Amino acid sequence: MKKQTLLYTLFILAFNCANKKKEAPITRTYVEESHSYAKPNEAVIKHLDLDIVVDFETEVITGTASYAIENYEASEIVLDSKFLDIIRTEVDGRPNKFELGSFDEQLGQALRIPISKDTKQVTVHYKTTDKTEALQWLSPQQTADKKHPFLFTQGQAILTRSWIPIQDSPQIRITYDAKVVVPKELMAVMSAENPKQKTVDGVYNFEMKQPISPYLIALAIGxxxxxxxxxxxxxxxxxxxxxxxxxxxxxxxxxxxxxxxxxxxxxxxxxxxxxxxxxxxxxxxxxxxxxxxxxxxxxGDKSLTSLIAHELAHSWSGNLVTNATWNDFWLNEGFTVYFEIRIMEALYGKDRANMIALIGRQDLEEEVEGFKDEPEMTKLKLDLSNKNPDDGMNSIAYDKGYLFLRTLEEKVGRDTFDAFLKNYFKTNAFSTVTTESFIDYLNSNLLEPNGITFNTEEWIYQPGIPDNQSIIVSNKFENAEKTLQYYLDTKAVDVSKTQDWTTQEWVHFIRNFPETVTTDDLLRLDNAFDFTNATNSHIAMVWYEQAINHDYHGNDVDQKIEDFLIRVGRRWYVSTLFKAFKKADKAEKALAIYEQSRPNYHSVTVNTIDVLLGYDKE
The missing domain is CATH 3.30.2010.30 (Zincin-like)
Structure with missing residues (x-):
């Protein structure tokens, strides 16, 4: 009897071991990511406890990043780090070794921390350095009130790793808590629950309960x-x-x-x-x-607040449902432009919404022309391997993405499309989506149930703009063009024709100056409407672009352009003007201005203009 019991036990053990070997492997929920060293299918961060001190005198952030992790019996966890001074690491509260991989100009370094299969927490003690790209430290003179310094971060696309060691991929969503110590005369705010007043001691505590992608962790102090x-x-x-x-x-x-x-x-x-x-x-x-x-x-007149509508729309498209990789960036921005324009239509009417959309369509045309030697960059789904993901952050993602969705809406009907989008946001809330999973969702939940055929593949995977694109028209823009032609033909300016114009009408008016416009024409218009001294930044930008294009120098416009470029660091604006200088064979002048303005720009803008102008950093 004992012998039989022993044999039976051995049989059961052998059977269990054999079946254990046959267990299904761990489900791999994360896709391959070319812009992060992280291996989230082996070990992934889930929650961050950030504890930092911000020193404005040394312009250094010092502290710890502690992560609760999900561990699939991995032997190491890999974080992204760039231009950080990694002091030491801990695993489950005990000191632990770490290794930094070779440096890549775009990606930085892999921070490899050995762990065991039971590891639940890793901690990194670190400092930022003077090369940290996400941070911009501003002197009092660079602020509005000119009394105190200022600091802000910019994490998108892959810069969060330069101020926090982290798994810096948009498909990795985490919650976070933070303790931030700043000079007591300043206030700290983050992408989290925020104070409404300054604390007495300069210590601020934050909580973000909803899981977000690392590029959305943000800090500002002033x-x-x-x-x-x-x-x-x-x-x-x-x-x-x-x-x-x-x-x-x-x-x-x-x-x-x-x-x-x-x-x-x-x-x-x-x-x-x-x-x-x-x-x-x-x-x-x-x-x-x-x-x-x-x-x-x-x-001063709420004329540029479509930007606020755009950022609000991101609360659904981008923050709630996020592109899984930067190759899928159009899923963030194309949807957001569509949503922004629908918000603007609901509040301010279809005329204004269509004008905003049509300006975007004009930007798209210019972008496509700019990529005539790289047509693959005009696809919605990109391959940005070995490239900076910023290369894909242009009008293709925004305005071709919007045009695709607008065309789709017109094909299926607005009510049907709205129901689809509402369900899309609800179904995919707090998760990430690839282009391919979106196409599957689109087919299963919109096109197939409604018996609709649509050229989705052409829109997403082919360069250029398909022939079945939505045609956007604006009577107000047609009137702006007629008014411009009247002014040019008659050499007279009747300001009563334009007294109720919106920013969008003025932008269209200025953008449509013909090649034959003379400097006398420009001076006449400038004297009538004071474009050179425009307080509306969008109007000023397009006017300055035309002044450069047409070699106009009236009303001290050259000095105004220089002042604008030194004061304003918005990448879209400054790159537009520096491109105009370059196209007009005025590269030497552009470089002279850039020498003065470069110290005022964030690294995101600097990186773009350095390449544009061939700036020698040495």
Whole structure:
């Protein structure tokens, strides 16, 4: 009997071992990512505890990044790091060794930390350096009030790794807590729950409960004040700017309501905007709960607030449902432009929405022409291997993506398309999507159930713009063109014809100057409308571009252009003007201005203009 029991036990053990070997492998939920060293299918971060001290005198952030991890019995966890001083690491609270891989100019270094299959937490002690790309330290003179220094971060696309060692891929979503210590006269705010007033001791604690991609972790520090617009919207800015910002963005709550009416609840609790100093490289950055915005959007008449609608729309397309890789970037921006224009239509009417869309269509035409030698860059789904993901952040993703969705809407009908999009955001909330998974969702939930044939593959995987594109028209733009022609033909300017024009009409008017326009014509228009001294940054930018294109030098415009380029760091604006200089064979003048303006720009803008002008960093 004992012998039989022993044999039976051995049989059961052998059977279990054999079956254990046959168990299904761990499900690999993350796709291959060319812009991150992380191996999330082996070990992935899930929550960050950040504890940092910000020193404005040395311009260094020092602290720790501690991660709760999900571990698939891995022998190491790999983080991304760039231009960071890694001091030491810990695993489950115990000191541990680490290894930094070879340096790559775009990706930085792999930070490899050995772990065991039971490891639950890793901690990195580190400092930023003077090469850290995400940070811009500003002197008091570079701020609006000129009294205190300022700091802001810019993480998109792969710069968060330069101020926090992290798995810097958009498909990796984490929650985070942070303790940030700053000089007591300053306020710190993040893409998280934020204070409304300064603390006494300069210590700030933050919590982001919803999982976000690393590029959306953001920090700003300055002499800030807060003013509410509604119980869930408001603005942060320096004292001299906060009232202007509140007045300019007074429709924020209406925008949130309009967005919710379209595509479902706003899932981030609070929607605030911080107006940063003018060196901020983008129009806006959709950091959850706290959009970062350029002061160039403050025109005094709410005419440029489509940017706020755009960043709000990202709360669904981008923040809630995120591109899995930077090759899929159009899923963030094409959807967001579509959503932005729908918000603007709901609040301000179809005429204004169509004008915004048509300006984007013009930008797209110029972008396609600019890529005539690289047609593959005009595809929606890109292959950015061995390239900076910033290379794909252009009008193709934004405006071709929008045009694809607008064309699709016209094909299936607005009500059907709205129901589809609302369900898409709800189904994929707090997750990431590849282009291929979107196409599968589109086919299964919109095209096939409705018996609709659409050239999706051509739109996404082929260069250029398909023939079945939506045609955007604007009667107001046609009137602007006729008015311009009248002024040029009669050599007379009747300002009563333009007194009710929007920013979009003025931009279209200026953009449509013919090649034959003379400097006398430009002077006449400038004297009538004072374009050279325009306080609206978009109007000023397109006017300065035309002044460069047509060799116009009236009304001290050359000095105004130089002042604009030194003061404003918004990449779109400055790259447009430097391109114009280059096209007009005025590269020497452009480089002279750039020598002065470069120290005021964020690294995102610097990297673009360095390449554009062939700037010698040495």
């Amino acid at each position: 002499d800030l004040e807060y003013k509410a617009v509604s119980n869930r919207t408001g603005v942060y800015a320096e004292k001299s700017m906060v009232d202007k910002a509140q007045a300019e963005f007074i429709d924020m709550e209406k925008m949130v309501v309009a967005a919710e009416n379209l595509y479902g609840d706003y899932d981030w609790d609070q929607f605030d905007v911080i107006v940063l100093p003018p060196s901020f490289p983008f129009g806006g950055m959709e950091n959850p709960r706290l959009t970062f915005a350029t002061p160039t959007v403050i025109a």
